[in-house]
Amino acid sequence: MKDYLVRATAANAQIRAFAVTSRALVEEARRIHNTSPVVTAGLGRLLTAAAMMGSMLKGEKDVLTMQIHCDGPVRGLTVNADAHANVKGAALEPQVMLPPNALGKLDVGGAVGNGILSVIKDMGLKEPYVGQTQIQTGEIAEDLTYYFATSEQVPSAVGLGVLMEKDNTVKQAGGFIIQLMPFAEDETINVLEEKLKSMDSVTNLLDAGNTPEQLLELLLGDLGLEINDTIPTQYLCDCSRARVERAIISIGKKDIQEMIDDTKPVEVRCQFCDKIYNFEIADLKGLLDAAK
Numbered sequence: 001m002k003d004y005l006v007r008a009t010a011a012n013a014q015i016r017a018f019a020v021t022s023r024a025l026v027e028e029a030r031r032i033h034n035t036s037p038v039v040t041a042g043l044g045r046l047l048t049a050a051a052m053m054g055s056m057l058k059g060e061k062d063v064l065t066m067q068i069h070c071d072g073p074v075r076g077l078t079v080n081a082d083a084h085a086n087v088k089g090a091a092l093e094p095q096v097m098l099p100p101n102a103l104g105k106l107d108v109g110g111a112v113g114n115g116i117l118s119v120i121k122d123m124g125l126k127e128p129y130v131g132q133t134q135i136q137t138g139e140i141a142e143d144l145t146y147y148f149a150t151s152e153q154v155p156s157a158v159g160l161g162v163l164m165e166k167d168n169t170v171k172q173a174g175g176f177i178i179q180l181m182p183f184a185e186d187e188t189i190n191v192l193e194e195k196l197k198s199m200d201s202v203t204n205l206l207d208a209g210n211t212p213e214q215l216l217e218l219l220l221g222d223l224g225l226e227i228n229d230t231i232p233t234q235y236l237c238d239c240s241r242a243r244v245e246r247a248i249i250s251i252g253k254k255d256i257q258e259m260i261d262d263t264k265p266v267e268v269r270c271q272f273c274d275k276i277y278n279f280e281i282a283d284l285k286g287l288l289d290a291a292k
């Protein structure tokens with residue numbers, strides 16, 4: 001099954017909801033970065049959330065970045081998403097190995113530890129919107145639930161999951177985000193809370209064959225669920241040689257001259273897709289002329 005997400009409403013638009021299946025894009029991230037199972041799970045959850053949050057962006061060229069700066073062994077995670085639910089991401093330490101947590105699950109919280117979650121929305125304005133919250137558990141879903149409530153003042157329920165195969169490839173990945181609108185009635189909130197309490201884990205539901213639509217049906221079927229649209233999502237890096245050239249130019253003449261004086265070609269590796277861009281001395285001289 002190809003990865004895709006659905007956007008929906010329920011209870012006469014008192015609720016807006018998103019659900020996604022993201023196995024292929026999480027597996028692509030694992031393949032590119034050769035991540036350990038616990039890092040695959042952490043980065044995969046963040047990528048899954050980013051796909052849904054990217055689809056919330058209003059402008060065609062808007063970009064969402066989520067960063068976790070933390071004191072756990074993974075040290076940090078970064079993901080980007082656009083308004084078309086294309087995502088990319090990377091971990092500072094992709095090869096973290098930890099024993100299972102007390103529940104026998106991959107210890108994502110232990111890999112992350114304490115730190116800061118930042119959500120940056122570049123909407124083409126002079127300054128991007130930046131929201132920051134303290135990491136609560138390191139398990140990603142709870143941290144995003146806390147972020148939505150405190151930074152955006154939107155009561156939300158976030159469920160994310162990544163299930164690994166015995167050969168450490170990705171078996172299942174996906175999630176949901178349910179958000180209450182300001183005019184949501186108490187009865188609606190109570191019904192939703194009861195549904196969330198009794199709901200099985202995202203990975204169990206996906207492994208049982210449930211689709212994103214069925215995830216939302218389980219949660220919101222009693223509240224008049226309406227699926228509004230379906231959007232494909234994928235791991236997609238938009239790096240290019242021209243972008244790398246602009247980045248080199250931006251560091252200024254002094255640093256570029258030092259590269260030239262070193263008399264060795266420069267190799268630039270994209271952190272998101274591992275593609276390598278090589279610049280010979282002649283290339284650097286051309287960029288020096290373009291720099292300020």
